[in-house]
Each structure stands twice: as C-alpha cells, then as structure tokens.
Amino acid sequence: KQEVTQIPAALSVPEGENLVLNCSFTDSAIYNLQWFRQDPGKGLTSLLLIQSSQREQTSGRLNASLDKSSGRSTLYIAASQPGDSATYLCAVLIRGAQKLVFGQGTRLTINP
Amino acid sequence: EAGVAQSPRYKIIEKRQSVAFWCNPISGHATLYWYQQILGQGPKLLIQFQNNGVVDDSQLPKDRFSAERLKGVDSTLKIQPAKLEDSAVYLCASSLDRWRGSSYEQYFGPGTRLTVT
Numbered sequence: 001k002q003e004v005t006q007i008p009a010a011l012s013v014p015e016g017e018n019l020v021l022n023c024s025f026t027d028s029a030i031y032n033l034q035w036f037r038q039d040p041g042k043g044l045t046s047l048l049l050i051q052s053s054q055r056e057q058t059s060g061r062l063n064a065s066l067d068k069s070s071g072r073s074t075l076y077i078a079a080s081q082p083g084d085s086a087t088y089l090c091a092v093l094i095r096g097a098q099k100l101v102f103g104q105g106t107r108l109t110i111n112p
Numbered sequence: 113e114a115g116v117a118q119s120p121r122y123k124i125i126e127k128r129q130s131v132a133f134w135c136n137p138i139s140g141h142a143t144l145y146w147y148q149q150i151l152g153q154g155p156k157l158l159i160q161f162q163n164n165g166v167v168d169d170s171q172l173p174k175d176r177f178s179a180e181r182l183k184g185v186d187s188t189l190k191i192q193p194a195k196l197e198d199s200a201v202y203l204c205a206s207s208l209d210r211w212r213g214s215s216y217e218q219y220f221g222p223g224t225r226l227t228v229t
Contacts, residue, residue: 046217
C-alpha cells in the first residue's frame with residue numbers, strides 16, 4: 001500500500017529565506033508526482049508535476065526534484081515571500097490505477 | 113477554459129440529515145474524482161469515474177455515501193445519514209481520458225466545506 005509522508009508538518013521562516021519541503025513515498029511504482037498549494041478554505045492549485053522519467057521541474061521560484069529509487073521528492077522555494085504562506089501537499093499517481101495518494105501536507109508561514 | 117465547478121461552497125447540517133454535493137468537471141475531461149479532506153490531513157479518494165462508469169470506489173463508505181455521474185458529465189455525491197465524522201472538505205477533480213496517454217494531471221475544484229453538528 002502506497003504511503004506518502006511530508007516533513008515537517010509545519011514550518012515558519014522569515015521572508016527572503018530559501019527553504020526546502022520534503023516528501024517521501026513507499027512504493028516507487030508511480031506514474032508521476034505533483035506538488036499542490038492549498039490556501040485556507042480553498043481548493044488545490046497544482047504547482048509542479050514531475051513525470052516518473054524526469055528528475056526535476058522548475059516554475060519561477062519553485063523547483064521540484066524527484067528521486068524515484070529512494071522514494072523522495074523535494075520542493076525548493078527561493079527567496080520566500082509572505083504570499084507563499086499556505087499548505088503544500090505532495091501526491092503520487094499510482095501506476096496502473098491513476099489514483100492520487102496524498103501526504104498530509106506542510107503548513108508554511110513566511111513572516112514579514 | 114473554465115475550471116472544475118462545485119456547489120454549494122459551504123453546508124451545515126445536523127447529524128442524521130442528508131446532504132448532496134454537485135460537481136461539473138472541465139469540458140472534455142472523461143475522468144472525475146471525489147476526495148474527502150479532513151482537517152489537517154491530505155485528501156483521500158472516495159470514488160473515481162471514467163465517463164459514467166465507476167473505476168474505483170474502494171474507500172467509499174457505501175452504507176451512507178453514494179455517487180453518480182449521469183451522462184458522463186456532472187456528478188453528485190450524497191451522504192445519508194450524515195455523521196459527525198463526515199465533517200470535511202469534499203473536493204472534486206477531473207482529468208483527461210486515462211487511455212489517451214496524457215500526464216493524467218488532475219484539476220481540482222474549490223471544494224465544499226461540510227460541517228455536521
């Protein structure tokens with residue numbers, strides 16, 4: 001059974017810092033991995049999607065890496081801003097089932 | 113391109129009452145998903161439709177939850193009777209046809225926040 005874990009559960013950093021969010025999964029038979037952002041009371045916004053054959057994806061100040069063999073992904077946020085404050089979720093798409101399995105999320109707070 | 117639409121956005125009911133949620137996926141998306149997100153947790157898949165057929169409903173509490181997708185477009189999720197532990201955000205998502213070789217990226221609606229008192 002696929003399990004996805006995110007560490008830390010919560011993170012608070014001052015504005016301007018670079019930071020890394022971690023995601024680990026137990027079964028490497030995945031189709032892709034997605035990072036989402038969720039603002040309070042809102043739905044999910046897809047940030048980055050990494051196919052299983054890829055190593056990383058970049059969008060603006062965000063960079064996500066994938067190491068399928070070790071079951072790990074990281075989301076790097078450069079030059080953090082207060083507007084980056086949100087909950088960040090990673091999810092893996094199980095190969096064959098096209099079913100997303102989510103981690104519990106990291107609640108990020110960027111202090112001005 | 114319009115996104116995934118859901119209604120209502122918020123609902124408060126008493127336990128043992130019934131409630132229904134509605135979802136309209138992105139036009140052309142054959143696959144539709146319903147997720148339950150309990151506060152402080154990641155979303156959990158309840159049911160997955162391919163057109164109007166059920167692909168996966170293994171985590172749907174079938175004694176009280178039901179879902180349908182008539183005509184392969186809109187979908188409704190119903191809870192009857194509701195329990196206190198059903199308080200959660202119910203998210204609908206859609207993706208392109210699973211057999212067409214795409215990234216299978218899922219697009220999420222804003223969710224319906226259900227409070228059961």
